[in-house]
Amino acid sequence: MDDVGDTFNQTFKIERNETLGRHVVATKNLKAGESILLEHPLLIIASNNESRCVNCFKLTENHCKSCKITPLCGKCQQHNQLECEKLSSMRDLQTAELVKYNETYGIIKCLLIKENAKTEKYFEQFMEAESHLEQRRNTVIWREHQRNIVEPIIKSGFINYLRFASIINEDFLQLLCALVDVNAFEIRAPDGHTMRGIYLQGALLSHDCTANTVVSIDDYYCMKIYANQDIKCGQIITNCYINVLWGTEERRRVLWESKYFHCTCLRCSDPTELNSHISSLLCPKCSKRELSGYLVKDANIGNYRCLTCHYQKSADEIDKYLKMMEMQILKVQGNTSQLDEILTSLIKRLHPHHYLIVDVKQNIASLLRSIINDVTLCPEIQVYTRKIELCQSILKVLKHILPGISRLKAITMYELASTQAEYRRLVYQKKMIDKLELKVSVVTLCKKLNQF
Numbered sequence: 409m410d411d412v413g414d415t416f417n418q419t420f421k422i423e424r425n426e427t428l429g430r431h432v433v434a435t436k437n438l439k440a441g442e443s444i445l446l447e448h449p450l451l452i453i454a455s456n457n458e459s460r461c462v463n464c465f466k467l468t469e470n471h472c473k474s475c476k477i478t479p480l481c482g483k484c485q486q487h488n489q490l491e492c493e494k495l496s497s498m499r500d501l502q503t504a505e506l507v508k509y510n511e512t513y514g515i516i517k518c519l520l521i522k523e524n525a526k527t528e529k530y531f532e533q534f535m536e537a538e539s540h541l542e543q544r545r546n547t548v549i550w551r552e553h554q555r556n557i558v559e560p561i562i563k564s565g566f567i568n569y570l571r572f573a574s575i576i577n578e579d580f581l582q583l584l585c586a587l588v589d590v591n592a593f594e595i596r597a598p599d600g601h602t603m604r605g606i607y608l609q610g611a612l613l614s615h616d617c618t619a620n621t622v623v624s625i626d627d628y629y630c631m632k633i634y635a636n637q638d639i640k641c642g643q644i645i646t647n648c649y650i651n652v653l654w655g656t657e658e659r660r661r662v663l664w665e666s667k668y669f670h671c672t673c674l675r676c677s678d679p680t681e682l683n684s685h686i687s688s689l690l691c692p693k694c695s696k697r698e699l700s701g702y703l704v705k706d707a708n709i710g711n712y713r714c715l716t717c718h719y720q721k722s723a724d725e726i727d728k729y730l731k732m733m734e735m736q737i738l739k740v741q742g743n744t745s746q747l748d749e750i751l752t753s754l755i756k757r758l759h760p761h762h763y764l765i766v767d768v769k770q771n772i773a774s775l776l777r778s779i780i781n782d783v784t785l786c787p788e789i790q791v792y793t794r795k796i797e798l799c800q801s802i803l804k805v806l807k808h809i810l811p812g813i814s815r816l817k818a819i820t821m822y823e824l825a826s827t828q829a830e831y832r833r834l835v836y837q838k839k840m841i842d843k844l845e846l847k848v849s850v851v852t853l854c855k856k857l858n859q860f
């Protein structure tokens with residue numbers, strides 16, 4: 409943590425405007441795949457009220473034997489010595505109050521970063537980030553943090569031991585909670601659950617639903633940001649804060665509720681979502697006349713409207729239907745035949761690229777993967793061809809919403825290519841093709857992969 413920022417110098421500069429606040433602009437032409445930033449986290453915080461060892465990040469109920477506050481699993485013996493000594497020196501600290509509320513530890517850790525003269529500068533940088541404190545005042549999240557973080561910290565007496573105790577009050581602690589909520593990146597814990605990481609420079613990137621970077625975080629929690637397409641000098645460098653496979657309604661709702669802004673990017677402003685039609689429905693009027701029109705949400709009239717015949721359908725009715733189908737999908741997630749039934753019914757009403765259809769296809773593809781990977785099952789050829797078909801149709805949607813290099817596209821392409829290779833091996837084994845045909849099909853497969 410002594411050296412958190414490892415910027416690839418001269419790739420970007422920080423600018424500020426009314427809409428985005430601080431944001432990042434390229435200071436030179438960047439090529440697709442080029443690294444923009446390499447950064448270590450200032451802080452990693454457990455999520456979902458979990459308690460995680462500060463060394464290995466495994467779930468633990470144990471705490472450091474010396475300071476009694478820092479979560480430390482039985483196997484890990486030590487943590488930051490300065491912090492341990494500082495906490496241990498707090499004679500009348502009500503440790504039970506802090507240990508009872510797991511979420512207090514992340515904020516205690518922030519305050520310890522300020523307390524340490526060596527790391528204080530990072531805390532000051534963190535304080536410059538956007539918090540939306542006033543928008544959060546007295547909201548549900550504010551009250552939750554008040555109960556689970558702010559009050560226990562104050563009650564424990566922790567603040568009295570800090571050299572800057574005089575500036576800390578309830579609002580200051582709420583500010584720290586808000587800074588974490590608005591700026592943290594979701595990262596993966598060793599058990600696959602989520603945790604939150606604070607990356608001071610990475611957090612400067614503004615959001616775009618079709619971002620021009622990819623963010624990857626390695627096993628040591630080092631963040632690497634690289635260009636997913638060519639970026640011109642002067643262009644804003646963006647990151648996508650949310651799941652690209654959500655429709656516009658959901659993306660905008662989550663961004664508003666968690667990051668407090670209305671996204672107006674190209675994808676959000678286009679009812680066809682960059683021609684992906686990921687939120688479009690089949691028009692019941694047009695399809696009867698074999699015109700194949702699509703219903704898209706018309707922000708001005710608040711209804712869904714057909715792009716071909718202008719037939720309108722109430723947004724309420726459609727939203728209720730989509731919610732209901734979403735619940736049904738959740739209920740049958742591990743069952744291929746029930747998912748297939750849902751898919752058949754969705755196909756009759758939704759655009760083939762609709763996010764619910766993609767979701768069901770991803771679910772089925774993942775179940776088929778488990779069957780293919782289980783050597784004891786000896787799956788039929790149809791299992792392979794089905795999975796290939798599913799991956800190909802998912803890729804078609806991804807090409808619209810993820811134009812550059814992307815992890816999701818790469819994973820789907822890997823799934824496709826490995827299944828195609830396995831499929832060819834199987835048909836060769838069954839003597840359905842000869843050596844020459846096998847060779848030709850492998851060459852064709854490589855060519856097709858290069859087209860993506």
Ligand SMILES: C[S@@+](CC[C@H](N)C(=O)[O-])C[C@H]1O[C@@H](n2cnc3c(N)ncnc32)[C@H](O)[C@@H]1O
Nearest residue numbers: 427428429430537538591611612614615667669
């Ligand atoms: C992770 S921070 C990004 C850095 C921030 N602008 C700053 O000055 O600290 C996220 C916040 O930036 C702003 N922001 C990011 N992307 C935006 C966008 N596309 N439109 C409007 N505001 C955006 C919002 O205030 C959001 O809560």
